[in-house]
Amino acid sequence: MERDDAAVGRMEIGPIPRKSFSGGRALLWILPVAFVGIFFYIPLLSILRMGAGAALRVGLGAFSARTILNAAGFTFYQAALSTLLTVIVGLPGAYVFARYEFPLKRLLRAFLIVPFILPTVVVAAGFESLLGPGGWVNLALEGAGLIRQPLPFLHSVGAILLAHVFYNTSIVLRLVGSAWERLDSNLPAAARVLGASRWQAFRRVTLPLLVPSLLAAAALVFLFDFTSFGVILILGGPGFSTLETEIYIQALQAFNLPAASLLSIVQIGCTLALVVISTRLAQRAESATLKVGYRTARKPVSAAEKLSLAAVLCLLGALFFMPLISPVASSFLRTEAARGERTAVQTGFTLDYYRELFINRKEAAFFATPIESARNSLLVAVATTVIALGMGIPASMLLSRPGRLDRLIEPFLLLPLGTSAVTLGLGMLVALSRPPLDLIRSPLLLPVAHSLIALPFVVRGLKPALAGIPARLREAAAALGASPFRVWQAVDFPIAARAVLSAAAFAFAVSLGEFGATTIIVRPDFPTMPVAIYRFLSQPGGLNYGQAMAMATLLMLLCAVAVTTIERTRE
């Protein structure tokens, strides 16, 4: 019976017309394809060619196929499990954000993206104080007499999974949440009237309609987990090796470029296969389109609704904010009193670490105040957002009503997200350091590199939203004489606005938090905030540590404010 309801929904809106590949479409493709081609595929092929050349000359050295198999196996294992857990944690969150209005909703939504941008070292300090041998959880369990020895939470697969859920749940929350919000709540309600249980209505009606956005989110989460680096090394510990960490070790520490190239090829092959499969699955589900035009969120009414809303919010709050308490607290509290041989004990609240951020104690050249590094971060993030939207909007317009050729192009736009940052960084270094593409010293390279990672977010976030727009609305506009751009402006954009802004928020956040091999060459006179945090953390001394935590706190604040602002533009 529920099947019929879904079918009614489908018939009402009508099938999506297939488009053939025309000149106009080719024109729209030029920009995104040229961008990814020049900044991703040329560098990638350059470095792989160098690796292959070196392999022919010197062979693979002390490097075995077993290493590749082990690394690939563990990479898949942890990424699949992490993705599953992230989706399980994210779905209830997506539901409450889509269906309910509650106080501080927008602020909370903005804050939930904060973990996404934090340097792993800072997050690791938070997890250590929470779950480490002397952390609160172990102390509480010991205090309650439940355990004798501290439980080894950290340096385990569990720590990797937990950190991945912490980092990536906001992807599910936003991508699935925005689809859920546009979902006609009458459909599951009709199923309930016709006698389906709550669970049946969800499983047979709601879930199938969410599949495209769910797959889009899961694919992004998987790719992030698949190429995750800091989490594996710092929270997992040296016992674990993935393709990404092996590539790093082989390329930059063992100086074995052939082995690193081979690992990169394996990694890219896996990524490509995965992206193709997820795109196929999403296509099969695409015939289910979404009702548009009004927002479905309302205030919780019954006690049960209020209770479940509170439970979900508390859970999310605990997961996201508990690990952040310790770094923030460290930025306001003196730590000297608890160590060393001291004469006077001094503890308590201090703003010294923040004040110190503005002082160039060492009178070092290339010193940047936090304002300057925040400005740098903002500039790069804005540029990244602009580039990623500029490339991503035309691409997702095309992909929302794809022809055969468009479908072939799609996986190639997503590949940068599933490619090792080390490989990409070295490739850019080789390919973009001489004329005609002498860009390696250009400050524009940073937003370009960030945009490659942000682009998949824009494409995956926008495509389901645009695909869900009934064709008859566009046809009506066109019949009334609107130009294609006017149609887009009057029909597509207002409906997809939330998805556009969510994509913009992600592009912004990707850039704000990015610190890795994609930075390739750092110009010390143009440090971004994560670079500044690492600069403080790379030196001993209480002041340096305090300043790193103060800077991390400022980064969180900047991210939350910026994301709130981006999402406000809708009104």
Added chain:
Amino acid sequence: MHPYAVHRPVRGICGARGENFSRLLGLLFVLPILAGCQILNPQSGYTLTVMTHDSFAVSDSVLKQFEQSTGIQVAVLKGGDAGEMLNKAILTKQAPLADVLYGVDNTLLTRALNEGIFIPYTSPELGSIPPEFRLDPQNRALPVDHGYVCVNYDIAWFASRGLNAPKTLEDLARPEYKGLLVVENPLTSSPGFDFLLATVAHFGPDGYLDYWKSLKADGVAIVDGWETAYYTNFSGSSGKGPQPMVVSYATDPAYEMIYADPPLSAPPIAALEGPDMCFHQIEFVGILAGTHNRAPAEKFVDFMLNSAFQEDIPMQMSMYPVKSGAALPDAFAKYAPIPSRPATLAPEEITAHRDEWMNRWKETMLP
């Protein structure tokens, strides 16, 4: 064209936020064009580019003085840690990104020389540098500074438990120090690799793995890198972690005094001083083959070896100067004495066995 000029229109977009989204979309297409003009307009002006590792730092006044007296503008590019940076320099040796490369140390020296990235330069300043630092007889790589990777311990932690600090590498593996040491993974961290080299120097290439097995049995903690080891695991830092001993640098006690808040009366940590417990590291500078700025590059190398820069090194980079007679800041002279019995290995030997020692370590410690 100023390199950051391309960012300005972006700020304009930010201001237009919320007014008219389609105007913003129109601007989206301007940016790639600006990127194009960046391609056509490479930076002009006379600058010397120095490529270094992330730890490079210099006082503003010292650098300004060089720039003013020579008329040479200095641009700095940072390429990651020393190993990463050297790799990047080797990958781009056909079209070098810089004129001068600083930060290759004795563990990487032979690889840099074998790849032929440097050209020789016999600086007049070399005369005041003791011969033990001058590892390249052809002067392709010139010594700038040196330092020591040691085991540091938390003084108060040991004092409060009435435990004596270990005196030798062998002591570290004894049961009374079980679970008290954190080291960095030599595969991902350069101080971790340096400590591995200290054990190779002390126990020999055939004996070091047995020593590591005994450390493993004694519960040694292994983490990815220095930041985690020092700030998350080590009890003597502000992170107040579980292990009171950490593989770190001999200069840390001085830094802990200088960067304490509120000030401390004595350093909270000290380096263990036993035979071969510290690995001696020497950092070099060289002129990159293929530079078109040979004369200014030579001037910059001379500058790095003269007194002003040499005396600036401890406070900026927490290393010791190589120049004889270069004055040390008080905190270093007082709290960070130069270790008397450090471990050393010949650079050629390190390069020849680097992979092998790392891989065998990995098989033993992280099977």
